[in-house]
Amino acid sequence: MTNLWRLSYTKLLSQLSQTKSLNPGLQIQAHLTKIGLLNDSKHRNHLINLYSKCGAFDYAWKLLDESPEPDLVSWSSLISGYAKNGFGKDAIWAFFKMHSLDLKCNEFTFPSVLKACSIEKELFLGKQIHGIVVVTGFESDVFVANTLVVMYAKCGELLDSRLLFEEIPERNVVSWNALFSCYTQNDFFSEAMRMFGDMIVSGVRPDEYSLSNILNACTGLGDIVQGKKIHGCLVKLGYDSDPFSSNALVDMYAKGGNLKDAITFFDEIVVPDIVSWNAIIAGCVLHECHHQAIDMLNQMRSSGIWPNMFTLSSALKACAALELPGLGQGLHSLLIKKDIILDPFVSVGLIDMYCKCDLTKDARLIYDLMPGKDLIALNAMISGYSQNEADNACLDLFVQTFTQGIGFDQTTLLAVLNSAAGLQASNVCKQVHALSVKSGFQCDTFVINSLVDSYGKCSQLDDAATIFDECPTPDLPSFTSLITAYALLGRGEEAMKLYLKLQGMGLKPDSFVCSSLLNACANLSAYEQGKQIHAHVLKFGFMSDVFAGNSLVNMYAKCGSIEDANCAFSEVPRKGIVSWSAMIGGLAQHGYAKKALHLFGEMLKDGVSPNHITLVSVLYACNHAGLVEEANKYFETMKDSFGIEPTQEHYACMIDVLGRAGKLDDAIDLVNKMPFEANASVWGALLGAARIHKNVEVGQRAAEMLFNLQPEKSGTHVLLANIYASVGLWGDVAKVRRLMKDSRVKKEPGMSWIEIKDSIYTFIVGDRSHSRSDEIYAKLEELGQLMAKAGYVPMVDTDLHDVERKQKEILLSYHSEKLAVAFGLIATPPGAPIRVKKNLRICLDCHTAFKFICKIVSREIIIRDINRFHHFKDGSCSCGDYW
Incomplete structure (x- = not known):
């Protein structure tokens, strides 16, 4: 566990260093000090690196001074921080201090101190360090060599810089960039251009820094033609105000990711033609500026230019994205007037628009009227059905077109599998699976992931796991699908194991994976594991994700910590009905009826309307607090007040x-x-x-x-x-x-679970399978004696076995929840709360016993049974014995 935490802290500190987040780092340092891990060299070095990158050198020096033996990593981090923040003199002073301690530089220290020499123009010192580089054998390191090239150039020694460049055995793009930077900054523009040509011939591909430097060289030379060529081929040779060139520029900038420049070039066109308008409207749609696309369309029509099918195709995409069926129908009418309605390209656009506006009947009418239906049209229609949850229609159309020989591709299979999952039609999944194998899609990653997802949603976890295991290179969506399926079907332990495998493969989880894992932890009542996933949510920056936030609220509530749930709820950025319902439900399950009803009122004030789940939670809260009148009020008015039928x-x-x-x-x-x-x-x-x-x-x-x-x-x-x-x-x-x-009805065995140090332990009545059974039963014996002295009398009437009283007392003593609590008492630190989950309703005798036990051991005991949470503390239960 300790190693796992150390790994978590170092990863988190590394992430904070990348984002230069100082305050969280200070909080982590305080926490590490508190738990005694600050002296760990990895933690200390990560903190020094963070503080140095943030420019908080006082904190970095304090850690360095307090370190018993600061190592090379500590000093390198400090020197690098000074250099990157432009404090060359301080970096050099730190280097001398490090050198006096007889610590040797490495490939990470040299570039930083050489950069400091560049900043301060310390050529003499730079040459001395160059000598150390040679003596220590780091001259062949490309990173060190590149920094030497820059250092000599910035100190005015261009010849030495060029000679060093020539000696680099395997020049990469950074090496070339270093030389370009040297020449352009020293006004040797022609030499920079010549060297750029040499780089291209050598086969090294230029990057954005190469192009930026060479553009500066072109500017310096006044060579506008070369500048246009180098400028990402955005401006072709000989560009002027020619309409064709202008249109090409608009289209290129729009498709190249710079809509602002595209609009600038468009605005400079004196009289835009149809091609100009099509380029800019398509660009707006591409950049998801759909309102702007519609505005451009209106301007185009006002200018007297009528749209053609390319214009209208782009406009239909904007209508689809904005879900504007009225405008889409107007464009449809225009297409009919222009007599281009039968064009397949336009028809597919109409199908897509109507489907995204949830008008699948209109889309189907367009599809049926198409004279020559192809696979693109079929996919648009089938995908539209699937996205609108018209799953039966999706499957029917697929069967119909399959028999007609239209064929299918990856897109078709994905839509059909999604609809099969929506219907939980496992037989259809199996048929599509067989079809995909027969058609050669068994290695298609998207189809594999969809199969895993569909089998999971059909509760066919073994089939889903088989598909996953057969995948040669499972990716994040593969893991997400199976983890989600495990979590939804209550197999949380498998979900957690799969997450560990995901991490072992070096994949970074997304917010959906974290949400599914949090739901798995909630089902298992795995509080500690849930906290670890929470740490990952923080580490990967998912706290702004509503799904992750809602899952955190749900997890903490179902793990027995309503305080943590409330904290998570307060941090959800945009609280929707799921957020409010999760918190209200959590409060209700924990017996905080008045707080739940108050929060319900706050939700209504916030303008959020309840759904049927919210009202179930409200009634549940009233139920477990005996608030009959309040419950009746909500029940009687739910239809009139909220439009929800009971x-x-x-x-x-x-x-x-x-x-x-x-x-x-x-x-x-x-x-x-x-x-x-x-x-x-x-x-x-x-x-x-x-x-x-x-x-x-x-x-x-x-x-x-x-x-x-x-x-x-x-x-x-x-x-x-x-x-x-x-x-x-x-x-x-x-x-x-x-x-x-x-009737051959078997009584469902009572089972209880408790989480200890990242592991979930299961107990059944009279269980002796645990390796520490002797200690557990000894603890129960001890507690039994102490409870008897305190006045506890076993409630033998709750046991239905036809045996003597003494035997009933023994049977009651070894209920699964009592075994779990006893194990928790011997396996957790003194004073720590005990959290146990039970699959059935807690029995009256156990409920009474835990009121005695919590007082005897001075611990809070939290039992989550099938109905609610019971917080036993100081001899009483949070339910007030009303359960």
Whole structure:
């Protein structure tokens, strides 16, 4: 774990050095001091490098002075910082100080001190250092050699500079740039031009620095023709005000990435023709300046020039991007008037525009009217269906055109696989998979990634993993698809392992990977691993990403730290409904009903409208705090106030609210008034209420409905048996157990998980598989004795086994959550909170026991069961025993 943290700190400090972020560096130094890692040479050197690059030399010197044995890396970082910030004298002084300590320069130190000599024009010292370079054998290092070339030139010794350049065995573009810079800065422009020609002949490709220097040379010589040639071939030889040349310049600048210059050249054209307008409108669309493209189109028409099909094709793309169907339909009418509607190029543009405006029926009409449908048109239509979630229509069109022999390509397969995933049609995925293999697309990276994604969304994780494993060079989208699938389907451990593999391959995660991993940590309640992913989110600069921010809120809330969730929520830059819902839901799950409702009010004030998930969280908050009137108010007004019809989930929440509050008759009335047949969640809520209030009649009715809806679920049998046991009907308890046996329904085993040092440990009742079982059971024995002295009495009535009281006490003692908590007590530092996740509802005896244990050990115990969080502290639970 320590090595992992060290690696994380060094990577983070390296990233901060690149961005010159001083304040975070100071915070990290304070943290490293606190945890005793500041004396680590790697951390210290990274901090010195950061401070030096930021120009904070006082901090750098302080670290250097406090270092027991500052090494070459420390001094090199300081000297480099001085040189890069233009403090040549200070860099030279630091070099002498380092030299007095008998530390030898390396290939990283020499360039910095030579740069300092260049700044201060210290030719004599530069020559001395040159001598050291030769003696130490670094003259062949291209980086050092390049710096020597620059140093001599800037000190006025051009001949020596040129001789050194000639001696470089393998000149790279930096070597040539160093020489060009020397000549242009010393007004030797002709020599710079000649050497540029030599560089081209030698096969070295010029870069932006080469061209910049040579353009300066052209300027110095007044050779405008050569300047235009060198200027990225942007201006052709002999350019003047000729319309053809002007149009070419507009088009080239637009397509070359400089729309501003393209517009400048366009504005200089006295009378723009149709080609001029087409070039600038297409350029605006290319640069996603879609409003500007529409403005240009209007100016063009005002100038008396009518658009042709190329103009309208670009304009249609702008309409599609802006989702302006009205304007798009107007352009469609214009195309009909111009009698160019049947042109395939234009038809595809119309299909794309209508699809992106969510008018797939209009797009299909254009497609059907096309006289000669080709693959481009098919892909536009199929992709449009897929993007608009018209998945059945997408698959139907593909089957139809496949039988007609139109064919398919990569784009077709991607759209079809996306729609198959949307329908969760695993059989279609398999068929498309077979087709892609048969057609030679099995090695296509995009198709492979789409297959992984589609199989994952169809819950076919084994197939997704097989495709991934067979991929010779999986890329980031491959990892993202499988990690996301693992996270969504609750296989968080596999997701985390895959992330480690991704890092091992040197791939940098994106915000989607981090979001998926955070969701995996949330499902596992893996707080420490979640914090590490949070660190990666910070390191890679994803905090401004809304998806990552929302996932952080969700992760911390589901890992039991509502404080961290609130901090993450406050840092989400643009809070949307997902952000608000995640935080409201988190507060509700932790029992902070009033805070959840207050935040809901703040959300409404912020102008964000709730969705059905938000209102489920609001009702849930009311439920676990016994706020019946508030819940009823929200439930009754959700349609009128927010336009949301209550779903099964909302009814289940409301029935649970009434049931927990003892209003069973009202709960039953609400079930009877539902506009649709109640599902299992509704009857489950009623059964839970019957258990709380020991109402056998209501419990039997709810259980009968659940036996019909979910005969394979053991939870119904267990709850019904608990109701019978609570009123002493042990004969009925036995009947339920026989019914389970006869129906071959197996009771879902209680399982609990706890995270210790990046590992997740699983426990079941009576588990002795752990390597530290003896210690765990000894701890439980010790706690049992202490609890007994404090007044704890095992609640044997909660155990349904037909055994003696003593045996029931033993069985209760070894519930999975108690084993997990005991392990946490012996495996974590004193005072640290214990976080445990359970797959079932925590039993009444464990709930009571943890109130005793948390007080005895003076620790907070956080249990996340299937319903909510329980924070046990100082002898009480956050739920107030209302759960």
